[in-house]
Amino acid sequence: MTQRPALPLTDSSVGRGRRLLWPAVSAVGATGFVLVAHLVDPNQPGNYPTCPWLALTGTFCPGCGTLRATHALSEGHVLEALQRNxxxxxxxxxxxxxxxxxxxRQxxxxxxxxxxxxxxxxxxxxAIMAFWILRNVPGWTWLSPS
Known part of the structure; x- marks a missing residue:
């Protein structure tokens, strides 16, 4: 008895539900991040640890203010989010x-x-390097996550 060779699994031969698995997993992960940032206010001291870069150097990294910007976006405050990061x-x-x-595409x-x-x-x-430098220039407080 001869065994038939397995057909290669191409994108067109995979069902739509299986192709959408990773986008769905990604959406759940992103939603979880936004939900936690929304429910646990990063503007309240002690809810999250201090940025390690800020604690070590006293300067802002490109990510400083991301949690507060996410929190502001989750509440619909786009201008506040832009001020944070x-x-x-x-x-x-x-x-x-x-x-x-x-x-x-999937x-x-x-x-x-x-x-x-x-x-x-x-x-x-x-662009990230320029942002990192410019947000730490004295007088450019509009880029700091205040």
């Missing part, structure tokens, strides 16, 4: 757009997305 608001916007694109069974072009990754890196 404008990079977080921009990153969340790009992540939501990327998530929608990814989910749509729904349709299209091939996986390729990695971002190198110029985009380098540009993102340098």
């Amino acid at each position: 404008p990079l977080t608001v921009a990153a969340f916007t790009l992540m939501v757009l990327g998530f929608v694109r990814w989910t749509r 729904w349709r069974g299209e091939q996986r997305m390729t990695a971002a072009p190198a110029w985009l990754l380098y540009g993102l890196f340098w």
Whole structure:
């Protein structure tokens, strides 16, 4: 008796529900993060630990203020979120757009997305570095997560 070779599992042969598993897991994880940031107010002292970078150096890292910005966004206060960390608001916007694109491609069974072009990754890196430096420049308090 000969055994038939297994057919390769392609995106078109996998059911739609199975293709949407990882977008669903990602959505649940993101929702959990936002829910915790909403319910446990980061503006109240003692609810979360201090940023290790801030504690060690006394300067703000690019992520300082992210929890407070997330909390503000979860309450619909976009301007307050921008005051806490404008990079977080921009990153969340790009992540939501990327998530929608990814989910749509998974729904349709299209091939996986390729990695971002190198110029985009380098540009993102340098934008984060510039933000990190500028938010610690004396007098540029509008970038600090106050």
